[in-house]
Amino acid sequence: MRRGLGWTALVAALLVYPFADRVLGFQTVHAVSDGMIYVLLALGLNIVVGYAGLLDLGYAAFFAIGAYAMGLLNSPLVGSPFYGHAWSFWLCIWIAAAVSALLGVAIGAPTLRVRGDYLAIITLGFGEIIPVAIRNLGDITIELGSWRPVERLNLTGGENGVNPIGRPHFPGVPFETDPVPWYFLILVIGAASLWAMNRLRDSRLGRAWMAIREDETAADCTGVNPVSTKLLAFALGASFSGFAGSVYAAKLQAITPGAFEFQVSIMLLCMVVLGGAGSLKGVILGGMLITLFDRVALAQTTFFVRWVGRTIGAPALVAADLTLWRWFFFGLGLALVMLLRPEGLAGRRMRPIPIGDDADAPASAPAPRVEAIPGWLRDRMRGGGNFGTEPILEIHGLTKRFGGIVALNEVDLIVPRGAIVGLIGPNGAGKTTLFNVVTGLIRPEGGRITFEGARLGGLRPNAIVARGIARTFQSIRLFPQMTVLENVLVGEHCRLAASVAGAVLRPRAVVSEEARARERGRELLAFVGLGGKEDDVARNLPYGDQRRLEIARALATEPRLILLDEPTAGMNPRETATLTALIGTLRRELALSVLLIEHDMEVVMGVSDRITVLDYGTRIAEGTPAEIQRHPRVIEAYLGTGYELERHA
Amino acid sequence: MLWWEVLVQQTINGLTRGAVFALIALGYTMVYGIIELINFAHGDVFMLGLFISLSWFALLGVTKTLVGWQLVTILPLVFALTMLTTAALNVAIDRMAYRPLRRSTRLAPLITAIGVSFMLENVALLWKGPAPIAYPDVFPSVDILREWFGVDSAIFITTKDLLVVGATIPLMVGLNYFVTRTRWGKAMRATAQDRETAQAMGIDVERTILLTFFVGGALAGAAGLIQGMYYNIGMWWMGYQAGLRAFTAAVLGGIGNMPGAALGGLFIGFLSAWSDQYISARWTNALVFAILILVLVFRPQGLMGERSADKV
Structure with a gap:
């Protein structure tokens, strides 16, 4: 008024x-x-x-x-x-x-x-x-x-x-x-x-x-x-x-x-x-x-x-x-x-990042509930291929060099549809480099990457997202000054169609598309446990929420394969457990394939169907979690000889 | 003049211009190497260097051409005083305008630098007025070919040309020694490569940055003094254009690469002199900027640099 x-x-x-x-x-x-x-x-x-x-x-x-x-x-x-x-x-x-x-x-x-x-x-x-x-x-x-x-x-x-x-x-x-x-x-x-x-x-x-x-x-x-x-x-x-x-x-x-x-x-x-x-x-x-x-x-x-x-x-x-x-x-x-005042006279005043705010927030987000999975996401994910048998991602002979360093040396890796594959190895083994190659950020010197039967070579990252591969980053990379909902809406970008003229003139099709996108974004946020925080600025979220928001943003691109780069890094045990449950739910309910880099052995061994181990850019082992835990080269290069004892201590 | 005499003359012009560009370009490249900032105000420090040297001459009572022993006493003294003043000015600019923004986005200090550049130009405008300022003929000008060698030629080489070369080469040799052989130089190179690691190794990063601005400012001051003595004129707006040409030189040599900046400066000097002669002075600026754009787009690592991968 x-x-x-x-x-x-x-x-x-x-x-x-x-x-x-x-x-x-x-x-x-x-x-x-x-x-x-x-x-x-x-x-x-x-x-x-x-x-x-x-x-x-x-x-x-x-x-x-x-x-x-x-x-x-x-x-x-x-x-x-x-x-x-x-x-x-x-x-x-x-x-x-x-x-x-x-x-x-x-x-x-x-x-x-x-x-x-x-x-x-x-x-x-x-x-x-x-x-x-x-x-x-x-x-x-x-x-x-x-x-x-x-x-x-x-x-x-x-x-x-x-x-x-x-x-x-x-x-x-x-x-x-x-x-x-x-x-x-x-x-x-x-x-x-x-x-x-x-x-x-x-x-x-x-x-x-x-x-x-x-x-x-x-x-x-x-x-x-x-x-x-x-x-x-x-x-x-x-x-x-x-x-x-x-x-x-x-x-x-x-x-x-x-x-x-x-x-x-x-x-x-x-x-x-x-x-x-x-x-x-x-x-x-x-x-x-x-x-x-x-x-x-x-x-x-x-x-x-x-x-x-x-x-x-x-x-x-x-x-x-x-x-x-x-x-x-x-x-x-x-x-x-x-x-x-770098934001200008009328710009949005940046609030300082809250310190010790985690204490006021609920100790951890609620565990993901199956019934909270947005219906539209279920619809998008359903169908397409034989669950668990045919490969969704095939990597053959992938090689990447940085100057004299061989970051990836003839790496082979297969992610079956609907499976969770763990990727482990010591720091500098080439795990993140593999992610960067698969998502198109860097070009490999050799090798072949096939997603759902089609070669990915030479595609830009955004084109690969459009094909159905989403990722998160080891160090969280949200859009810090945008709101939580806007972050997710950017994820939906490649599934929306509005043009410049459409954005200005707003015909009915664009208006309804936009409303639907927002509704989907809200549902997705509710599902990952960020309901009610839609209008918060992303950088003000506590750490664990930022991790979950990054996953929600990746899910908004409607992927069939998601690459998670150390999703539980820096989380407390309860947050880790919630996130592990979330990954399991996504796979079980949506048949989402997951390629997971993780240092937390509890998580990786518990959730993965198969595990690939890299060391100095070379694949040294591949197998089920049980096989990997007994593999002598893995124990030598990564787990350490005391691993079995430590785990049961 | 015969065609080859024109070419030789313009090449000599290019060499002297290029020496000045090279001294300015070194300041750009050093600062960029260490804090990844295009120090937009650097060209204006050069311009102020010219006016400041003028004031030092006036303070010392020099109004006429220096002769004999004065050349080896007063001239080095004015070099030192001018370089100290512009070095202090450059450090002050960094402290006040750039240092508070060390942890902000890449564009914030660049915008601030543009602001500082405008302020310095306006200060010079108010100090010296809008018209070009005459710079006294303090350095003796002798036609070398005719007077010393008795050669009658259309080519004109004077003792001033010798001055430019004779002042620039020791400065560059000194700088090279400083950067490659001294503890401080080592700290600068380490900080340029990786600030965090340098800090972890016990290097005082802020002091190293200060030192970089100090050295860059001193070189710009020397360039201003040389420019003044050579061309006998100074304008409040000359820093902007000289700065952009010197920046082009730094980019051409691979920004962050000091020998590259020096060579790039010479190259831009030759190019602008030849362009003035053979194309048209009206188009020289456009040509230099076109080169700047082309290098930034197609070979941002410069003609001498190596491509480095951005971290993801």
Whole structure:
């Protein structure tokens, strides 16, 4: 109720403002509209930086592309073979957005595989090249000896830019003389963008962006394709700046390359970081604060300081000009926000990780109940193959070297369908390397991996998840800033279908898919014993809960084989027992095949059907738990001669 | 000028430019090697080094070209003072801006570094004004070929070129000795390879990082002084561009690899001089950035580095 009232007041204020401004004679509509364009740019940058976590230091380049697309297509004057026929503003604005998005993809495609800080520098380099290119393309002469195929060709207007640029035409609306229609045009574009961004955030795609931001490797191993997800962030972020750039060009009537330099990228980054990367409200707030600071506060404070100077007779103050300090304050702002409040003004305040919180929580989660297994999961798992006889995963002659070290040496391993296979061996034996090879994180030098009869060679991790293999990590790798439910929903990512358009427009199919996904996520969380914690932030969970959440996230990908990497590491005996029971239940009830790395012999011997032992990358034994316990090489290499005695002590 | 004279002249230009880039690039590469931070403000420390050396000359009363004994007393003194000042500045930046973020994400200190860079540039702008500043001709300029050898040639080599080479080579040899032969250098290399293990072996990691910033800042200061004496001009915005070119050099040589940074600096120096001559000075920046992008995308370990696997 109160929220609705607030919204109504806000909309009314936005609608009344330009008329009130005119009545009062403030003449601020122009400046406010310009500020809104920068806020729109910051919102676009927020998709890249805030949602997907990719630091873009050359975002102004996309702004430039949008502006020049508008300028070159809609300018009646410039004398180049490419233009001269002014196109309609309403057409150009879409072309500008499309060109920017295309360029975003073109830049992104080859560069998105590099690490975060390198990507930042690449975008910076790109942001530098674009203004240089725009400047130089205003006067091209190609000289090869005495032959001049191109002489003084002007494509972009060079340093002078493009001027004038045609205004939009709309029957009965005076775009030529009045700033108010511009205000409303930008308001409409901004509101529509905001609406779309808000919907994107809470969609399958938005969750994928955040998962990539939190932990790219874990996201890849949960079924999110990092390359296409990041590309979408680049393309969408760029298209919003294409809109902003084209409106900016048409409103200003003139563009020069100087308006798109590095400083503009950094100012936009300031807005995003100050307000809180990832928060729409925060970015709007940051954008307004910085625009206000830049346009109003510095100048007004200068007046004030000079007045003080005159009053107390200090000539240093009289001569002060704070606007010269502009970039100093931007730099200071960036540094201070990072040092003091890295989540920004409106970002979600990170609670410190609770210490000793385990005492208040129930000592251990309830044992998994068979009847709590979600029905949909049963349905997905049922059928497909002969339980226990045919192999679901076959590994033959797998070899992996790191430099001179042979991490895996001709390893063979078979997981029968519906079986639990233990993988044990001393530290450094190659167990986790085997997991990383099977899940596609690293490429083997030789050998064959077959899952359900099909070769897995060369597939990316997310494609392997889609085939039906899920994993957990030795050191827990959740998406720490996302909620418990969101973590599980990322797991469902590869089983959902919503596209970008679907995420924004939300047709009925997408709405029901999303509702079903959430319902499934809740059921799954209830089953693993995390019911009621759906909205907790993952990093605040106690250790044992984090382990269970990681398993729930893996189960959400609807796997037929799950790889568990030391799932009971660091757990107390009761938690270990619960988890062991959970693994048994999954196999018994869902016919889920499990490949398990575990150092707790109690667990491994108790739950496994068969065990493979690795030592220095070589398989030294394979057999039932009873056989393994008596195997002389295993006792020598791993269990130790006293193992039998210790166990019965 | 004959074509080969142009080529020789531009190659000499490239060598002197490259020597300055190499000194700056070493600071980037050392800091990246040890804390994996692209120290965006480093180019601006170089720029401030130029202005600071100017102040030291002024404080010492030097207004005219140094002669005779002054060259072996005042000049080394100014080198030392400038290097100490920029080293202290670099250490202060690390303490205030980067150290509190040692345990945060990789991007947080990078954003902070950009902030620091803007602050330093603005300080220089307010200190020296927006226009380029003339740097007095403190180092004697003698046309070597004509005056010393009596050769009449279109190629122009001066004692200033000798100064660049003569100052850069001892600095690099000294740095190499420091890093490979001393206890502190060993601590730096160990910390760069594995901070935790170095700590476990009793190395004071924070002090080693401080030392790295100190040495990097000193080299940037020397580069600023050399730049000033060679070109006789300084601009508040020169740090950004020189910094990016030097960073490109560091990336080209394999970031973290010190001989690589030095060679990368020379390469970028030659390339930019040749590009100015044979393509167009207007496109040189775009060319350098294109190289930066291509190397980062296709060979992020640099032209000399080895590919290392990321830990999973």
